[in-house]
Amino acid sequence: xxxxxxxxxxxxIITGLTPGGAELHLSKIINNLSLNEFETVxxxxxxxxxxxxxxxxxxxxVYLLDGRKKSHFIKIILKVRKLIKIVxxxxxxxxxxxxxxxxxxxxxGLKKVIISSIRTKLIPNKLGNLFDFISQPLVHYYFVxxxxxxxxxxRYGIRKTKINVIENGINFNVFFPTKSKESIRRELGLPHHxxxxxxxxxxxxxxxxxxxxxINLLKNETEFTYxxxxxxxxxxxxxxxxxxxxxxxxxxxVIFLGYRDDIANLLSITDIWVSSSxxxxxxxxxxxxxxxxxxxxxxxxxENREIVxxxxxxxxxxxxxxxxxxxxxxxxxxxxxxAKSIAENAYLRVKKKYNQKDKITKLKNAYYHIxxxxxxx
Numbered sequence: 001x002x003x004x005x006x007x008x009x010x011x012x013i014i015t016g017l018t019p020g021g022a023e024l025h026l027s028k029i030i031n032n033l034s035l036n037e038f039e040t041v042x043x044x045x046x047x048x049x050x051x052x053x054x055x056x057x058x059x060x061x062v063y064l065l066d067g068r069k070k071s072h073f074i075k076i077i078l079k080v081r082k083l084i085k086i087v088x089x090x091x092x093x094x095x096x097x098x099x100x101x102x103x104x105x106x107x108x109g110l111k112k113v114i115i116s117s118i119r120t121k122l123i124p125n126k127l128g129n130l131f132d133f134i135s136q137p138l139v140h141y142y143f144v145x146x147x148x149x150x151x152x153x154x155r156y157g158i159r160k161t162k163i164n165v166i167e168n169g170i171n172f173n174v175f176f177p178t179k180s181k182e183s184i185r186r187e188l189g190l191p192h193h194x195x196x197x198x199x200x201x202x203x204x205x206x207x208x209x210x211x212x213x214x215i216n217l218l219k220n221e222t223e224f225t226y227x228x229x230x231x232x233x234x235x236x237x238x239x240x241x242x243x244x245x246x247x248x249x250x251x252x253x254v255i256f257l258g259y260r261d262d263i264a265n266l267l268s269i270t271d272i273w274v275s276s277s278x279x280x281x282x283x284x285x286x287x288x289x290x291x292x293x294x295x296x297x298x299x300x301x302x303e304n305r306e307i308v309x310x311x312x313x314x315x316x317x318x319x320x321x322x323x324x325x326x327x328x329x330x331x332x333x334x335x336x337x338x339a340k341s342i343a344e345n346a347y348l349r350v351k352k353k354y355n356q357k358d359k360i361t362k363l364k365n366a367y368y369h370i371x372x373x374x375x376x377x
Contacts, residue, residue: 008371009039011089013080013103015096016048017055017064018233019259020201021284022096022119025145025168027054032171032360038367041087045076045099050259061087073102080106090371091115093143101131104138113370117143120205120281121152121303133157141370143363146282148302166363168282169356170291177268184269188255190225194271194333197227199263199285202239206230209245210276213322214329216249222333224253229266231259267292272332272339275299278319282307290350295339297328307354313346 012030017023030040031054040059045067056062063083067076084092084107094103095117104114116139133156142163144150150163177184185192196215200206208228215226232239246254260266263285267273273289273296280303289296290313298304300316308314315332317324332339 006375007037007039008091008367009041009087009089010091010093010367011041011043011084011087013043013045013092013094013099015044015098016046016233017042017044017051018048018201019050019231019261020233021168021281022117023051024054025119025284026095027051028171028356029360029363030055031058032356033058033364037364041089043080043083045080045102067098077102077106081110084110084112090374091367093117095119097132100139101135104135108138113141113374114139115141115143115370117145118149118153118281119145121149121279129156141366143366144281146280146303146306148306149281164366166366167354167359168284168287169354169359170287170350171356172291172351175264175288175291177265178262179265181269184265188257190255190269191223193253194222194224195227195269196224196272196274196329197229197266197270198274198276199229199267199288200275200277201230202232202242203236204238205278205280206238207276207278207320208238208242210320210322210325211274212242212245212249212251212254214325215251215254217322217326218329219249219251219253221330224271224333226251226254227257227266227270228254229257229260229263263288264292267294270294272297272329274325274329276319276325277301277304280304287350287354290346290354293343293347295332295342296346297325297332308346308349312342313349314342 012026014026033040041061042055042059043063045065047064047066049064052062065076065079080102091113092103092107093115094100100116107114136158142153142158143166144163145168147165150165154160198211267289273294275298277299279301282303286298286307296314298314298316299319310316315328317328
């Protein structure tokens with residue numbers, strides 16, 4: 001028998017369905033909610049559909065709107081408002097900055113429970129900040145993926161009683177390689193050198209130039225291949241700048257793989273996982289690297305320190321520090337024992353603290369609680 005008499009109908013509003021952390025997290029949620037207890041509808045504000053395949057069989061409906069320009073703002077709000085009336089959801093769960101604002105305004109006066117997911121420490125601009133601040137009273141609950149993000153948004157006047165921390169997690173039942181290391185290397189045409197990799201889209205936040213500069217500092221010291229796994233997004237694409245920098249330094253050991261849906265396979269051939277993010281919410285790709293028992297180098301920011309400890313589960317370096325990043329890469333390439341220790345510690349920590357099943361259960365319990373407030377049994 002279902003835990004509830006009726007299904008909880010949730011309308012998810014998201015900026016797009018590109019293969020980023022927030023979008024892939026949404027697909028995990030939808031694919032792990034019981035179809036007996038939840039009915040999920042997805043509204044993307046843009047026509048991006050990279051991960052549509054991931055959710056189309058479990059979401060009851062998916063709507064793609066054509067919000068390509070700022071001038072479409074009012075038009076998109078009206079479309080979303082019409083959709084809310086048609087779907088008549090119990091809960092509206094907005095994910096990402098633009099969809100948070102659109103969802104709040106579109107639902108004004110319709111007496112719907114609004115959840116805003118804040119998944120990164122970012123206020124895009126002064127105008128966006130103003131819209132966000134004005135519309136905050138329309139939000140009933142804020143879901144964040146780290147304590148750091150929770151503290152960040154509380155500084156913008158959001159009451160702590162509204163904030164619910166639900167961290168990211170790994171599904172260890174499905175996140176594992178499906179091919180041998182040798183076959184993966186052969187498919188990619190990789191030499192038998194150590195492999196460094198970064199899994200991140202081409203956003204300024206990810207600060208690829210710092211890694212490229214570090215790679216340049218090492219190019220005459222040791223042989224390795226650096227894999228860049230990610231792509232540019234519709235609203236933010238630093239890809240041209242990154243590729244120009246690689247060309248400027250004449251780095252023949254850098255390979256752009258674009259978006260891939262076989263991350264576990266690529267991580268299985270990786271010797272060192274590297275990240276230079278200036279800020280995060282909570283990094284899914286960091287958790288994935290930990291789950292694959294990789295030596296990790298990442299930035300010494302509050303969001304990462306919640307997950308890993310310096311010289312325990314990772315080497316932490318200051319942001320925008322290519323020389324220190326290069327030294328850390330060299331250290332792990334030379335000190336096999338340290339690399340092995342960091343990798344093993346990282347795996348034990350992610351296995352203990354970041355199991356996706358626990359996080360989905362916490363999310364479902366939050367939905368149950370909210371639903372009980374609006375439709376008591």
